[in-house]
Amino acid sequence: MYSYTKTSPPVSPTSSTTSSPFTRDEHLKHLSRQDSKQDSRLTATSKRKKYLRRLLKFKQMDFEYAFWQMIYLFIAPQKVQKFPWARDDPAFLVLLSFWLVVSSIGFSVVLQIHFIGFLKFIIWVVFVDCIGVGLLIATLLITNKYMISAPPRGQDVEWAYAFDVHLNAFFPLLMILHLFQLVFINALIYRGGIFGLLLGNTLWLIAIFYYIYITFLGYSALPFLKNTRTLLFPLMGVVLIYILSLVFGWNFTTGMCDFYKYRVF
Numbered sequence: 001m002y003s004y005t006k007t008s009p010p011v012s013p014t015s016s017t018t019s020s021p022f023t024r025d026e027h028l029k030h031l032s033r034q035d036s037k038q039d040s041r042l043t044a045t046s047k048r049k050k051y052l053r054r055l056l057k058f059k060q061m062d063f064e065y066a067f068w069q070m071i072y073l074f075i076a077p078q079k080v081q082k083f084p085w086a087r088d089d090p091a092f093l094v095l096l097s098f099w100l101v102v103s104s105i106g107f108s109v110v111l112q113i114h115f116i117g118f119l120k121f122i123i124w125v126v127f128v129d130c131i132g133v134g135l136l137i138a139t140l141l142i143t144n145k146y147m148i149s150a151p152p153r154g155q156d157v158e159w160a161y162a163f164d165v166h167l168n169a170f171f172p173l174l175m176i177l178h179l180f181q182l183v184f185i186n187a188l189i190y191r192g193g194i195f196g197l198l199l200g201n202t203l204w205l206i207a208i209f210y211y212i213y214i215t216f217l218g219y220s221a222l223p224f225l226k227n228t229r230t231l232l233f234p235l236m237g238v239v240l241i242y243i244l245s246l247v248f249g250w251n252f253t254t255g256m257c258d259f260y261k262y263r264v265f
Contacts, residue, residue: 061091070095073172077214080168086160096171100126103178110185111257117264124263125178130170137215138162147225157222165218172210176203181253189253197246200253205242209235 069080069092104125108118141147141162181189181203189200216231245252 061094062089063091063095065089066091066095069168070171073168073210073214074175077168077172077210078217080214086158086164093167096130096167096174097126099171099174099179100130103174103182106182107178107260110182111261113261113264120264121260124260130167130174134163134166134170138166141215141219141231147219147227147230157219157225161218161222165215168218169211169214172214173207176207176210177253177256185253185257189251190257192251197249197251200251201242201245204252205238208238212238 066089072079101122104118104122107113108121113121138159141157181200184196184199188196190196212232212235216228219225219231220228244250
């Protein structure tokens with residue numbers, strides 16, 4: 001009779017007693033997310049390079065479609081902000097730059113700004129009011145963990161998309177406050193009186209409404225964001241400030257014009 005003794009299987013020399021922070025499946029998912037993020041970054045980089053290459057190729061730009069988008073940002077902004085991706089055609093940015101220059105010329109004439117002041121004014125409007133504020137708002141919204149749920153396959157809100165949403169929202173605000181309002185600044189708003197105050201501050205109310213609503217539409221188009229309705233909450237504060245401005249006689253337009261003069265003279 002042969003007797004058999006029960007022995008444990010040999011331990012592999014490569015095994016370690018230290019437990020890994022990931023199980024095998026978790027580790028594979030972690031690597032998959034990293035690969036997806038890297039692919040997303042590469043895609044965003046290639047899109048940015050393509051966008052910059054097309055920036056001076058005016059013949060390849062669809063200005064008619066960009067102009068159509070600008071019109072619909074006023075009458076039906078939901079038709080413009082229903083696509084969850086950034087533009088690859090810089091035609092909208094070129095047209096927006098054109099309106100920035102035109103509005104800066106108009107303000108320089110109305111406020112009687114000299115040529116050097118006009119150049120300073122354009123720099124301020126383009127690089128601070130438009131680009132700087134846009135980058136700041138995009139940063140606050142992208143990094144807002146309250147809005148971002150679990151993005152699929154490591155995706156997140158692209159910088160290009162966030163800045164594109166800002167440009168869409170900025171266009172109606174620019175046209176209302178920097179072009180349409182110019183006609184009434186010296187004729188009505190600057191003269192004081194309840195009608196000038198009501199007109200100027202109401203234009204500010206409409207412009208800010210457009211900016212907040214279009215921003216809300218832009219981020220609502222992304223399926224992996226949650227609580228996007230919170231972007232509409234500032235509207236209540238805007239209405240309250242508007243009512244208080246009429247009660248206490250705060251004229252936002254005269255304040256804006258005085259500020260513009262201060263920073264260029």
